Amino acid sequence: MAKLNDAKSTQCAIFDMAFNLKWLLLQMGMPTGFLDAVVIKAVQQQTGGHLKLILSGGAPLLPEIHKFMAVSVCPLVQEYGLTETRGSLSAQTMMEIGVIGTVGAPLPSVELKLVAVEGTAHTPFLDDPNVNPRDEVRTA
Numbered sequence: 001m002a003k004l005n006d007a008k009s010t011q012c013a014i015f016d017m018a019f020n021l022k023w024l025l026l027q028m029g030m031p032t033g034f035l036d037a038v039v040i041k042a043v044q045q046q047t048g049g050h051l052k053l054i055l056s057g058g059a060p061l062l063p064e065i066h067k068f069m070a071v072s073v074c075p076l077v078q079e080y081g082l083t084e085t086r087g088s089l090s091a092q093t094m095m096e097i098g099v100i101g102t103v104g105a106p107l108p109s110v111e112l113k114l115v116a117v118e119g120t121a122h123t124p125f126l127d128d129p130n131v132n133p134r135d136e137v138r139t140a
Contacts, residue, residue, distance in 0.1 A: 015039060023071050026098045043072040057081055057088065063100045070097065078103045
């Protein structure tokens with residue numbers, strides 16, 4: 001990011017255009033090889049140029065960071081898990097790589113139960129079907 005901040009305004013404009021076009025192409029499932037070879041490769045080289053996939057399993061990524069890494073470095077998959085219980089509980093599939101703000105569905109061997117938390121607004125029982133439930137996850 002620091003090198004991008006030091007770039008000339010023309011270089012920044014070209015990168016911004018390529019970045020936004022690549023994001024659009026990724027959303028449509030179209031190839032981005034030309035943009036990668038001509039513009040994005042400079043950013044990829046800052047991470048060694050050999051990354052093929054990033055797995056993120058810590059705290060939720062900010063949407064801006066997820067998008068930047070997925071577009072300018074390599075595909076990024078988010079997952080959710082509890083180290084103290086069993087590791088990964090859910091993960092994005094390769095088809096969900098362009099989706100920001102999700103950790104995917106539970107893995108096949110995992111059973112999850114959403115439990116309301118007394119004294120909070122966290123509940124799996126919402127009146128509005130357009131709002132995602134917010135609550136505690138218990139694993140089996």
